[in-house]
Amino acid sequence: MTTVATTTRVELLTGRSWTTVCDWERLVPGRGVAVLLPDGTQAAVFRDHADRLYAVANRDPFTGAYVLSRGLVGSTADGRVYVASPLLKQRFDLATGECLDDETVRIPVHTARLGDV
Amino acid sequence: MTTSPMTTSKPTVVLVGYGMVGHRFLEALADSGAADRYRVVVLAEEPRHAYDRVALTSYFSGRSADDLLLAEEGFADRHGFEVHLSSPVASIDRDAKTVTTAAGHTVGYDTLVLATGSYPFVPPVDGKDAEGCFVYRTIEDLEAIEAYAATANVGAVVGGGLLGLEAAGALKGLGLETHVVEFAPRLMPVQVDEGGGEALRRTIEEMGVVVHTGVGTKTVVVEDGKARGMTFTDGSELETDLVIFSAGVRPRDQLARDCGLDVGERGGIAVDDFCKTSDENVFAIGECALAVDGRVYGLVAPGYEMAQAVAQQLADEACKPFTGADLSTKLKLLGVDVASFGDAFGTTEGSLDVVYSDSRSGIYKKLVVTADGALLGGILVGDAEAYSSLRPLAGTGNPLPVPAESLVLPAGSGAPVSLGSSALPDDAVVCNCHNVTKGQVRSAVTEHSCTTVPEVKKCTKAGTGCGSCIKLLSTIVTDELEASGVEVDKGLCPCFAHTRAELYEIVRVKRIATHRQLLAEHGRAPEGAEGCEVCKPTVGSIIASLAPELEASGHILDGEQAALQDTNDHFLANLQKNGSYSVVPRIPGGEITPEKLIVIGEVARDFGLYTKITGGQRIDLFGASVDQLPQIWSRLVAAGFESGHAYGKSLRTVKSCVGSTWCRYGVQDSVAMAIHLELRYRGLRSPHKLKSAVSGCARECAEARGKDFGVIATSNGWNLYVGGNGGATPRHADLLAQDLDDEQLIRLIDRFLMFYIRTADRLERTSTWLERIEGGLDHVRDVVVNDSLGICADLEALMANHVADYQDEWAATLADPDRMRRFVSFVNAPGVPDPSIRFTPERDQIKPDLVLLATEEELLAALDPDNALLETR
Numbered sequence: 008m009t010t011v012a013t014t015t016r017v018e019l020l021t022g023r024s025w026t027t028v029c030d031w032e033r034l035v036p037g038r039g040v041a042v043l044l045p046d047g048t049q050a051a052v053f054r055d056h057a058d059r060l061y062a063v064a065n066r067d068p069f070t071g072a073y074v075l076s077r078g079l080v081g082s083t084a085d086g087r088v089y090v091a092s093p094l095l096k097q098r099f100d101l102a103t104g105e106c107l108d109d110e111t112v113r114i115p116v117h118t119a120r121l122g123d124v
Numbered sequence: 125m126t127t128s129p130m131t132t133s134k135p136t137v138v139l140v141g142y143g144m145v146g147h148r149f150l151e152a153l154a155d156s157g158a159a160d161r162y163r164v165v166v167l168a169e170e171p172r173h174a175y176d177r178v179a180l181t182s183y184f185s186g187r188s189a190d191d192l193l194l195a196e197e198g199f200a201d202r203h204g205f206e207v208h209l210s211s212p213v214a215s216i217d218r219d220a221k222t223v224t225t226a227a228g229h230t231v232g233y234d235t236l237v238l239a240t241g242s243y244p245f246v247p248p249v250d251g252k253d254a255e256g257c258f259v260y261r262t263i264e265d266l267e268a269i270e271a272y273a274a275t276a277n278v279g280a281v282v283g284g285g286l287l288g289l290e291a292a293g294a295l296k297g298l299g300l301e302t303h304v305v306e307f308a309p310r311l312m313p314v315q316v317d318e319g320g321g322e323a324l325r326r327t328i329e330e331m332g333v334v335v336h337t338g339v340g341t342k343t344v345v346v347e348d349g350k351a352r353g354m355t356f357t358d359g360s361e362l363e364t365d366l367v368i369f370s371a372g373v374r375p376r377d378q379l380a381r382d383c384g385l386d387v388g389e390r391g392g393i394a395v396d397d398f399c400k401t402s403d404e405n406v407f408a409i410g411e412c413a414l415a416v417d418g419r420v421y422g423l424v425a426p427g428y429e430m431a432q433a434v435a436q437q438l439a440d441e442a443c444k445p446f447t448g449a450d451l452s453t454k455l456k457l458l459g460v461d462v463a464s465f466g467d468a469f470g471t472t473e474g475s476l477d478v479v480y481s482d483s484r485s486g487i488y489k490k491l492v493v494t495a496d497g498a499l500l501g502g503i504l505v506g507d508a509e510a511y512s513s514l515r516p517l518a519g520t521g522n523p524l525p526v527p528a529e530s531l532v533l534p535a536g537s538g539a540p541v542s543l544g545s546s547a548l549p550d551d552a553v554v555c556n557c558h559n560v561t562k563g564q565v566r567s568a569v570t571e572h573s574c575t576t577v578p579e580v581k582k583c584t585k586a587g588t589g590c591g592s593c594i595k596l597l598s599t600i601v602t603d604e605l606e607a608s609g610v611e612v613d614k615g616l617c618p619c620f621a622h623t624r625a626e627l628y629e630i631v632r633v634k635r636i637a638t639h640r641q642l643l644a645e646h647g648r649a650p651e652g653a654e655g656c657e658v659c660k661p662t663v664g665s666i667i668a669s670l671a672p673e674l675e676a677s678g679h680i681l682d683g684e685q686a687a688l689q690d691t692n693d694h695f696l697a698n699l700q701k702n703g704s705y706s707v708v709p710r711i712p713g714g715e716i717t718p719e720k721l722i723v724i725g726e727v728a729r730d731f732g733l734y735t736k737i738t739g740g741q742r743i744d745l746f747g748a749s750v751d752q753l754p755q756i757w758s759r760l761v762a763a764g765f766e767s768g769h770a771y772g773k774s775l776r777t778v779k780s781c782v783g784s785t786w787c788r789y790g791v792q793d794s795v796a797m798a799i800h801l802e803l804r805y806r807g808l809r810s811p812h813k814l815k816s817a818v819s820g821c822a823r824e825c826a827e828a829r830g831k832d833f834g835v836i837a838t839s840n841g842w843n844l845y846v847g848g849n850g851g852a853t854p855r856h857a858d859l860l861a862q863d864l865d866d867e868q869l870i871r872l873i874d875r876f877l878m879f880y881i882r883t884a885d886r887l888e889r890t891s892t893w894l895e896r897i898e899g900g901l902d903h904v905r906d907v908v909v910n911d912s913l914g915i916c917a918d919l920e921a922l923m924a925n926h927v928a929d930y931q932d933e934w935a936a937t938l939a940d941p942d943r944m945r946r947f948v949s950f951v952n953a954p955g956v957p958d959p960s961i962r963f964t965p966e967r968d969q970i971k972p973d974l975v976l977l978a979t980e981e982e983l984l985a986a987l988d989p990d991n992a993l994l995e996t997r
Binding site for chain 1 (some may be wrong): 181702949
């Protein structure tokens, strides 16, 4: 989680290197984008209304489909920011990957940062 | 055939009989994973694999013998079952533990399962074996009947039970003058009483089938070896050249008798609670078995239970004993609904009847109740809609929550009655996907302190499958909370304490055009909250409905609105299970030119899409990836198509019949009206989807009464019906006004739709809305016809604004680079196709490749390692 003020580029940590995602301004608050990682896996990157950046796996563990980037972002009464799967609506905490509707399920969380161009 | 049991070390299970129950046994054994612990030999009498005997009659309506097969291809091979067709068993040697077939082959067994079924009972009358006499049991029987009927003019069925009436329908369909002869004084004597039989008789006679009840068959008159007629016990005669005997079935227990197994006095192989015969190595299941309660069950469901029980024992699993089965049935015979359940004949001491009978329309409903009003059972003929809600209540002992008479009276005579959640017994299944009962839902509230629907979903898994039970689920949760004195939160979601209707008024009056502002000024969430997946699309929809009044953009992908839309609206397409989308172009009224049909075909072919005709008279194209959507739509828009809004909570289609232009019965131009309505209301955002239809005459071919607003032509104009629904809770639409001219019709629909949009809850269809709002249909009629609230001018103005403001969302999206940016597979690799979206062939088209989605490893393994998708930086 990072707070930013300036226009910069979003990057994801993959192995020991950083993969470029897109310009920060490309992210719409409350929505996500899908990112293809060098090993063939996929990530979902989100920006919330407080301009915080999140990255989790794009795969919805309940259906196997790579769709979490297309879910809606929400927050719980105690302030946890989550994405709701667009398929069957299970919610995943964007900071921890924990599923809020089934504590036995957790999705991988990626390290994201904002780098200068 | 292998003749020695010693070729394998595994114990051998021999199944004698390969009908529906035999097949269910094999399936259950395969499902249990125990199939490979046994050598399984199946000895079938018929020349084909197990088929759906219950649907036998559909053979005459075009289903081939292959269509009726139960097992998918390769089923037996895959599980190593050795199936021998045309191999009837002639004898069993229990000492040697072998069976011998009619052809003389002997197979040894460790466990023997008899599933020999039953045979049709043919009364011992003279001439019963003449040419032209048949029974109705196997595909071969049907083939023979079909061939013989080609030379026959008149056919008679002996037996007016379930199967007899099916046979009569088949003869009628083959073009024969058809008679049914029933010995009992009424049709279907096992399932219905006299009144029900009378209603059934009238409807069936109206179809042209001649019914003779209370007479027995004396002889079949034979000339030159062929059936020529029948004589009856009352002295009457009938000329007929084809006779079908369908006078009941008898268990096939001869094999068991011959080898000394216990059989019942009136037939049936005696079995214990676990379907074991008097020999511990021999089981009997299905129609050949005499269960511990002394009955032989001629229905398939109890047979399946027995099959399951034996398979579980072979798999060493805990097994539910079979002690008897519920004989409640609901079926459709010759197009007539017939249901009976519980104590249908009122045999309980002191039981009382509540009967509604309307001979004109062939409807008969009887409920059997106790003196203090508890439901014991019932019979429904002609309209069996209430069966599913009444059956679970029968025998529970609780008094009915409403007077029994209100449950048998036809809809529309007095206040509509539907049983609320309190009427359901605790063991009624609420969520079918996860088999969750009402009792489990209630205990989630009472014992696990769940106070919201999401908590109950998490606790019980109810509502997490298809989601069709969520409305019922929330009613139960609310009722339970109210009962325990908890104040129920009527708010839309954790972010808002207001209902959708209240938020609509706030947005309209205060002219708030963004979710952020509404959340900040009227939300209950802490400052800076995001909102949630419930309030975002709901508020997005309200803003879209009111866009012209708010002076907000009319395009749902503009500005903040884009961030509020569910994925379907966000990509203007329908998300499918593998992450691909489907595309539905608008085809107003279902009318389309050959040129446009060709364009759809070409687009589907060029993009490799799966095509299917929808129920709403349009064409759905499946399997498009996100990045293909703009390419597909450029072609469609260029050919004159526009968005069909299949993705939106908005107007879907206005279905139509062909109307007075072509149809000899049509009295109005239903197609022109349907197109006019579809173009008027297209793109209208509403609390839930809206469906409509226009029928050109009272025959109602467009099924308008199953729609949110349906129009049926009369010789004087149009009748408008509202609040209809298909889906999980079907409801016929109610008449709102009749004999309207075009202008009156449209004005009334304008008002009705806008009043619904203004007052309905989120995801509340017009049918539930109409039943929920205070005053129901009468109130809505008062408001939209009589203008009792003085708001009709406002409602009409809102609709006029919508119509003037309409634009095609797809054409507008293609024209705007900003809206187009979202249509990429990956933000960092826009040209690379999403590797998780793959398809496999099925019936000359594609289907999603779900194996690829099973684990991440599967997907990665399927990728070519030499062709890295991305270079590492």
